[in-house]
Amino acid sequence: MHLPALPAHADLPRARHARLMQRCVFLLIGWLVCLVAGTASAATIIVDNTGDAGIGCTLRGAIANANAAAVIDSNCAAGSAGSNVIELPAGTFTLTAGTLFIANNNLTIHGTGAGSTIISGGD
Secondary structure, X not given: OOOOOOOHHHXXXXXXXXXXXXXXXXXXXXXXXXXXXXXXXXXXXXXXXXXXXXXOOOHHHHHHHHHHOOOOOOOOOOOOOOOEEEEOOOEEEEOOOOOOOOOOOOEEEEOOOOOOEXXXXXX
């Protein structure tokens, strides 16, 4: 038994389906890229207290928030699960309350320059 040939327009639904699937895949990839980019956000924590305690955001408080990706020290902005940047103004930051532990591998401490932003162990 010989089947008759299909007319040329019989492949149109298949072609439309393939184009629709291709568009869906591209949309899904775009959505995933946006989702990943949104979760990898960075936090900037601005330090305004050169001491190790007191009013304002200290370097120790900023590092604690960056480590926790949350608010541990309410004087400082929250840290992020992504990268964190701690901004230090000019001045000497004296640390007297012991060792600082930096657990966040994506942490940048940015000062105004080697001669104007100084971190001291209080010795």
